[in-house]
Each structure stands twice: as C-alpha cells, then as structure tokens.
Amino acid sequence: TILVVDFGSQVTQLIARRIREAGVYSEIAPFSKAEEAFARLQPKGIILSGSPAGVPEEGSPRAPQCLFDAGVPILGICYGQQVMTHQLGGTVEPGDSGEFGRAFLTVTEECSLFDGLWEVGERHQVWMSHGDKVTSFAPGFSIVATSDGAPFALIADETRKYYGTQFHPEVMHTPDGAKLLANFARHVCGIAEDWTMAEFRDQKIAEIREQVGDGKVICGLSGGVDSAVAAVLIHEAIGDQLTCVFVDHGLMRAQEAEQVVSLFRGHYNIPLVHVNAEETFLSGLAGETDPEKKRKFIGKTFIDIFEEEARRIGGADYLAQGTLYPDVIESVSFTGGPSVTIKSHHNVGGLPERMNMQLVEPLRELFKDEVRDLGRELGLPDAFVGRHPFPGPGLAIRIPGEVTKEACDILRKADAIYLEEIRKNGLYDAIWQAFAVLLPVRTVGVMGDYRTYDRVCGLRAVTSTDGMTADVFPFSAEFLSNVATRIVNEVKGINRVVYDYTSKPPGTIEWE
Numbered sequence: 001t002i003l004v005v006d007f008g009s010q011v012t013q014l015i016a017r018r019i020r021e022a023g024v025y026s027e028i029a030p031f032s033k034a035e036e037a038f039a040r041l042q043p044k045g046i047i048l049s050g051s052p053a054g055v056p057e058e059g060s061p062r063a064p065q066c067l068f069d070a071g072v073p074i075l076g077i078c079y080g081q082q083v084m085t086h087q088l089g090g091t092v093e094p095g096d097s098g099e100f101g102r103a104f105l106t107v108t109e110e111c112s113l114f115d116g117l118w119e120v121g122e123r124h125q126v127w128m129s130h131g132d133k134v135t136s137f138a139p140g141f142s143i144v145a146t147s148d149g150a151p152f153a154l155i156a157d158e159t160r161k162y163y164g165t166q167f168h169p170e171v172m173h174t175p176d177g178a179k180l181l182a183n184f185a186r187h188v189c190g191i192a193e194d195w196t197m198a199e200f201r202d203q204k205i206a207e208i209r210e211q212v213g214d215g216k217v218i219c220g221l222s223g224g225v226d227s228a229v230a231a232v233l234i235h236e237a238i239g240d241q242l243t244c245v246f247v248d249h250g251l252m253r254a255q256e257a258e259q260v261v262s263l264f265r266g267h268y269n270i271p272l273v274h275v276n277a278e279e280t281f282l283s284g285l286a287g288e289t290d291p292e293k294k295r296k297f298i299g300k301t302f303i304d305i306f307e308e309e310a311r312r313i314g315g316a317d318y319l320a321q322g323t324l325y326p327d328v329i330e331s332v333s334f335t336g337g338p339s340v341t342i343k344s345h346h347n348v349g350g351l352p353e354r355m356n357m358q359l360v361e362p363l364r365e366l367f368k369d370e371v372r373d374l375g376r377e378l379g380l381p382d383a384f385v386g387r388h389p390f391p392g393p394g395l396a397i398r399i400p401g402e403v404t405k406e407a408c409d410i411l412r413k414a415d416a417i418y419l420e421e422i423r424k425n426g427l428y429d430a431i432w433q434a435f436a437v438l439l440p441v442r443t444v445g446v447m448g449d450y451r452t453y454d455r456v457c458g459l460r461a462v463t464s465t466d467g468m469t470a471d472v473f474p475f476s477a478e479f480l481s482n483v484a485t486r487i488v489n490e491v492k493g494i495n496r497v498v499y500d501y502t503s504k505p506p507g508t509i510e511w512e
C-alpha cells in the first residue's frame with residue numbers, strides 16, 4: 001500500500017489513481033488523520049500531496065512526525081516537497097513570482113526515482129504550479145534535476161529514499177509523470193503485488209459492512225451508471241438491508257426505466273420501489289420555460305417524492321449515493337470565494353440534511369471509467385455500464401421551452417434513432433455523450449406535395465474525459481445526413497435536423 005497524505009490539492013485523487021493504475025493499492029488520508037491511517041495501513045511508501053496553502057503561511061498544515069520516523073520511502077509533491085523540506089531542516093520562502101504551466105527539467109544526477117526512465121543530461125517536460133519555493137534543502141538531500149524557474153525541481157536523499165518534486169507528476173501535462181509514480185511504488189518502495197478492481201470491490205464491501213452494521217440503507221436510483229453501481233455494490237455488502245427507490249420522473253430516454261427495473265428486480269433481485277411520478281412532474285412543469293426554474297422544480301420534487309417513499313418504507317439510517325470524485329472536487333471551491341452557478345445540478349443533494357441520515361458513498365474516490373470497471377466487476381451488463389452519462393433532470397433540459405408529454409415522446413423517438421445509428425456504425429464508445437434536443441422553433445418544410453410546419457431537432461455529440469470540457473464529435477457528413485433523413489421521415493412532429501458544432505467552453509454539453 002501507498003499512503004497518500006492529502007494537504008488539499010485539487011489533484012490529490014489523481015495521485016492515488018496513477019498508483020492504482022500501476023497495480024498498487026493506494027489510499028488517501030487527510031493530513032490530520034495521516035497518523036492513524038499510517039498505523040492502520042502500514043504502507044510501504046508515502047506520498048505527500050500539493051496544497052492551496054503555502055508552507056511559510058502561519059497555520060499551514062504539516063505532516064505528522066511519525067511519517068518521517070517510520071523509515072519508509074517518501075515522495076513529496078509541490079507543497080509536499082516544501083513541507084518535507086521545512087520539517088527536516090531546510091527552508092522554504094515565498095517566491096516573488098510563481099511558476100505555472102509547462103516547464104522543462106534538466107536531469108543533473110542519477111536517481112532511483114527515475115531509474116530506467118530518465119538519463120543525466122536529458123530534458124523533460126513537466127507541469128509546474130507553485131508560488132513558494134525551496135531555497136535550501138534539508139540535510140542529506142541533493143538536487144537531481146533543475147528547471148529555470150525551479151532550481152530545486154527534483155531533490156533526493158537516496159539514503160533515506162526521500163524525494164521531492166516541485167512539479168506535479170500526477171497530471172497529464174507531465175508526460176512521464178505516471179511512469180515516475182509507478183517507479184516510486186514499484187522500484188523505490190519495492191511493492192510487487194498486483195492490485196485489481198476485484199480487490200477494491202472486496203475492500204469497499206468490508207468498509208460498507210463496518211460502517212452500516214445492521215442499519216438500514218436507502219439508495220436513490222437515477223437510471224444512470226453511478227447510482228446503479230453503488231447500489232449493486234452495497235447490496236453485495238449488506239443484502240436486503242438495502243432498499244432502492246427509483247423515482248421515475250417520466251423524463252427518461254426510450255426503454256430506460258424498464259431496463260433499470262428489470263435489471264434490479266430480475267437480474268439482481270434487489271428490493272426496488274419504482275415510483276411512477278410522470279404525472280406529477282409533467283403537471284408541475286406545465287407552462288414553465290425558464291431553464292433554472294425547470295431544474296429547481298425537478299430537483300425539489302424528486303427530493304419530496306424520495307422522502308415520502310423513505311418514510312413509507314419505515315425510515316433508514318443511511319442514504320447511499322453514487323457520488324464520484326469529480327462531483328467531490330466540483331463541489332469544493334478552490335479559491336474559497338463564491339463560485340458562479342452555471343446550472344443547478346440535480347443530484348440528491350440536500351437530502352441527507354433534511355432526512356437526518358448519514359451518507360454511504362462508496363464511489364467517492366473513483367473516476368467515471370473506474371466506476372465502469374467496477375460495474376463490470378460486479379457483473380453489470382456491458383451495455384448498461386458503458387452508457388453515456390444522462391443528466392438528473394432528464395429530457396426536460398433537452399426540450400428548451402415548455403416540456404409536455406407530447407414533446408417528450410417526439411424527442412424519445414428522435415433520440416432513439418440517433419443512438420441506434422451511432423451504435424450501428426460502431427461509434428458509441430468513441431463518444432462521451434450523444435443526444436437529441438427538441439427545439440421550440442417551428443420551421444416550414446415540404447414533404448411530397450405538402451407543406452409541413454414542424455419542430456426542429458438538434459443533434460449533439462461530444463468527446464470528453466470528465467464532462468468539464470468537451471469537443472464536438474466529427475461525424476461524417478454522410479452519417480449526419482442519413483440520421484437527419486431517418487428522423488424527418490420516421491418522427492412525426494420534426495421536419496428539420498441541425499447539428500450542434502459548439503465545444504465546451506464556450507457552450508455547455510446540455511442545452512439548458
């Protein structure tokens with residue numbers, strides 16, 4: 001095991017992820033709980049993360065002394081390098097100018113951290129992001145690589161196996177970063193075992209059992225991958241102490257609600273309450289055209305119905321959610337200042353406080369693709385696990401303007417044709433998200449000898465790794481015109497199809 005001590009960097013989770021990708025188990029503990037985590041895990045190596053704080057600042061966090069007394073290898077990254085330097089007798093000072101972005105290192109000495117990877121005299125691209133810097137290193141250390149802005153870019157004490165990088169090896173912009181971290185875990189710390197998702201599953205199952213005891217857990221299913229994976233995992237851990245509630249707002253894609261129900265009831269035999277609340281949602285949405293009001297209404301109604309069902313079931317002690325790591329970082333403001341709400345995201349937020357329940361969030365450490373791997377590990381069908389993300393408010397935010405049953409039905413048909421063509425052409429897995437939207441605009445067309453006056457359908461498809469930024473998927477013109485023809489011919493109510501060519505930013509993925 002590698003223990004990652006978190007000082008609050010936005011990218012700490014990436015460190016753990018890179019280590020896991022190298023087949024070595026890794027766990028993150030906040031610096032305040034690092035001592036306890038160390039005693040529990042007996043790790044063979046420690047990584048100290050970056051931080052928004054600065055070592056010279058009063059009250060900034062420190063690593064527990066026991067980590068330095070333990071005699072295991074330590075890698076300090078950015079703030080981690082500085083805090084280690086400071087605690088071991090070197091000095092760190094506020095830099096007059098920070099260094100942010102791409103930088104080039106020159107390797108000056110051999111070092112076991114990059115054995116077999118980098119040679120003396122080579123230059124390598126890395127990603128820097130720091131204001132303060134080390135100005136004299138602690139006894140025992142020496143410089144093994146430098147950059148123009150950071151003379152102490154990489155320092156090492158080979159006797160104690162302590163290493164400090166001013167740059168961030170965990171981010172993609174440090175091309176060899178993943179290999180450096182793998183080298184630290186495997187070569188420096190000598191960890192040979194191969195960690196797998198199967199072990200993660202077993203470990204989470206043990207943790208869930210410990211957390212929940214013989215308490216009752218309730219889990220809201222959205223129809224999406226995350227909540228389904230969380231529910232199946234929790235069910236493996238505690239069986240029928242779990243009840244799932246699927247609030248079906250009637251704003252799902254074609255066949256989707258049926259699939260969720262049959263998967264849970266038929267395949268897994270997990271207790272499931274299916275609430276068909278289409279009426280409530282559609283009547284509440286009638287006449288509403290403001291995107292934020294639509295989102296807020298759906299979010300609130302969802303919570304009201306969920307709460308009512310929970311009461312009917314007879315109270316639960318825990319609320320399970322499929323929160324992923326990107327949801328966790330998005331919800332923590334980095335600057336501490338107010339962040340601007342672009343869209344009010346719909347999840348089950350607000351529920352735990354209102355219902356006075358503790359949270360069970362077994363996926364908090366994972367990224368979307370890791371959740372998919374876990375889902376496969378749990379036996380969820382590939383087609384389900386590989387599904388594109390779908391927003392909580394569903395089709396309501398893909399129908400700009402008023403949402404009606406008729407509009408939902410038209411959109412479902414167009415969307416199904418679009419996705420069918422994407423699958424048929426083998427493009428589904430290359431796309432992060434593809435969907436149709438139904439515009440409130442009507443345009444004139446001609447079909448046969450008749451004039452038509454119908455609605456416009458927009459098609460969207462993007463590539464992305466996390467939904468935070470996105471590029472337009474470059475379909476061939478032939479593909480798009482084939483889909484357009486099919487939609488206009490087969491879906492009554494649509495007589496024109498357009499393709500959305502906007503990346504994110506400046507667009508967002510959804511239209512509302």
Ligand code: XMP
Nearest residue numbers: 344345346389390391392393467508509510
């Ligand atoms: P935007 O439209 O903000 O979407 O670029 C980014 C990603 O988030 C999804 N999305 C949501 N997911 N609840 C969710 O669970 C929501 O309210 C919500 N709104 C957008 C969107 O589909 C895309 O994957």
